[in-house]
Amino acid sequence: MSLVVGIDVGTQSVKLIAYDAVSRQVVATHGQALELIAGDDGSREQKAEWWIDAIRTCFAKLDSTLRARVVAIGVSGQQHGFVPVDAKGKVLAPAKLWCDTSTQRECDEIMAAAGGAQHCVAFAGNPILAGYTASKLPWTRKHRPDVYRQLASIMLPHDYVNFWLTGERWMEYGDASGTGWLDVRTRRWSSQMLAATDPDRDLAACLPPLVEANASFRIAPAIADELGLPRNVCVSTGGGDNMMAAIGTGNVVSGVLSVSLGTSGTLFAYADHPVVDNDAGWAAFCSSTGGWLPLICTMNCTVATETVARAFGFSTRDGDTVMANTAPGAAGLVMLPFFNGERTPDLPFARGSLHGMDLGNFTRGNAYRAAMEGATYALRNGYDAWLKAGLQCNAIRLTGGGSHSAAWRQMVADIFELPVEVPMQAEGAAFGAALQALWAYRCANQEDADLAAIAHDHVLIDPSLSARPNTQAVAAYRHHYRQFLSHLENTQSFYANHKTERVV
Incomplete structure (x- = not known):
């Protein structure tokens, strides 16, 4: 007991x-x-x-x-x-x-x-x-x-x-x-x-x-x-x-991509050898299991959605309802959610920005969706570096506060083009x-202590929270993601000239 x-x-x-x-x-x-x-x-x-x-x-x-x-x-x-x-x-x-x-x-x-x-x-x-x-x-x-x-x-x-x-x-x-x-x-x-x-x-x-x-x-x-x-x-x-x-x-064996939607956003995957990128496209960390854990961190994830919700006077608990009548791409709104500066990409002095506003699309629903999409695009941009390096994952394990949102779970599946699973224990x-x-x-008491077996036995998936990529949404997000990358490129050029002084 x-x-x-x-x-x-x-x-x-x-x-x-x-x-x-x-x-x-x-x-x-x-x-x-x-x-x-x-x-x-x-x-x-x-x-x-x-x-x-x-x-x-x-x-x-x-x-x-x-x-x-x-x-x-x-x-x-x-x-x-x-x-x-x-x-x-x-x-x-x-x-x-x-x-x-x-x-x-x-x-x-x-x-x-x-x-x-x-x-x-x-x-x-x-x-x-x-x-x-x-x-x-x-x-x-x-x-x-x-x-x-x-x-x-x-x-x-x-x-x-x-x-x-x-x-x-x-x-x-x-x-x-x-x-x-x-x-x-x-x-x-x-x-x-x-x-x-x-x-x-x-x-x-x-x-x-x-x-x-x-x-x-x-x-x-x-x-x-x-x-x-x-x-x-x-x-x-x-x-x-x-x-x-x-x-x-x-995520203690190869093939699983963990995505955490918390204050910061993170991607990580287990490896049985050091995974170092000469161009530092990701963090080459060790795991706390005896292996390695290549990791990509963005400093702005639920920060973005919480900031928009606060500005428009509603709770993120109602976020899915607020954006219910919006569509992928937020009617042209694109957010770079760098409210805290950013680590991936390395833009410590950057600030958040909202692009594409017009008289019709600047609504609280579209702004909230743009924040959610921007945070997810930023994570996908990090994952692209892994794809270029030949790292492959076949499923996403989603955790963090953002995983409670059905809309965000589906968005992650559509933008990453991978099935999403959510462990029953939300506090990963x-x-x-x-x-x-x-x-x-168990190790201290000389019992059978295989961590992979422990994880297999105790990390249970909630099938009611799973999401699969939607073909139409996947196609739409490919286009809107390219727009995000275009704005990101311009932002990187702008802040490249401000390495040693803060931009206010």
Whole structure:
């Protein structure tokens, strides 16, 4: 009658699910909203204590009889964040997040010090893009020198939560590959990229030891008592939210394309070897399963639909109804949804734009559809790079808040020209963290522990939410997608002249 718990520390909220692996049922789900500190310079930060308080709240909501049954916990965290911690384990400043674009100058400086973007790819498999952890270090050195002097440990968001739970410091390869410092080919820190970040300091000494994906650690007794958990609970390595969503959508073998429609949009697919692009068309990450996870991230997904809904005074819950009488192409409206700047393509200073407005088509339904289409086209543009490289997928596993929309599920099927499946557990990252915890628990107890088998047995598909490409819509979207790419090309040319200053 044991339970495993998955915790997802996201940008907007912390989510907790308790899963019974015997009955294959999520027995409880709880969440707690988070604040965001947003600056005009593109900074996006949160206080690490907010995550801990939210986790405490979620466990307090979990019935005490369920807490007593917990045997393992897995933690998913937003990637690329930087939590500066001193030698005593104290957090020194707010955590800079994945969506923070205030460090673009530092990205350019690191890549220049390394010899250019292609040298970065040669050294570690990835360039240093806006939001990656590496750029946050020189930014901190410049803007928070006292913090930088006291810095003893560089932690990612999920690393810090693990540290709070166990008192132990570690990092796993999946989330580590999002720092910009890990050579994904060798799974070792790149001395060249660390030196390019700070030639005067040994940053490797600040990085926690790397551990294997199926490792686990015992919860600290004081934290177990505080949360009302047994003292023998094990905490798995956890990982970045995309890595955990891969597990939670069953993407632990080749052939499946996971698409997450959240605040950011992501595409990822499992690989059993490093998948590095010399032109950096995608992120060459490791997985949190012992493999690799080539990944494409756009920084604006549900951000676009939520922004339009707010501007027109309705809720995204009613979005499908609002756009019910619209058609593919939004009557000529095309949105480039770069409200937060953009990572793929690399346009950190870009802003959202709406094209093709006339007296007849500028309605709330068309504007909302254009936002949804723009976010999906941006993801398809990333996927095109994979197609050119010869990577093929035969089905999409859809997750994230956008997957709740029937219209968006069908749109993804039509634009990608692939069948769409939706796992029954909508919270892919939290569920993936729970399944990784189950895997680690079985490994620790010398039980049969094959992750692919675990995913096969526990990631169930909801047939009522599946979508198949519609022939007429596919043909229409091919035309409208070309229009999107044309506007994108013009935008890339415009912002190419604004690499070092923000456009307002």
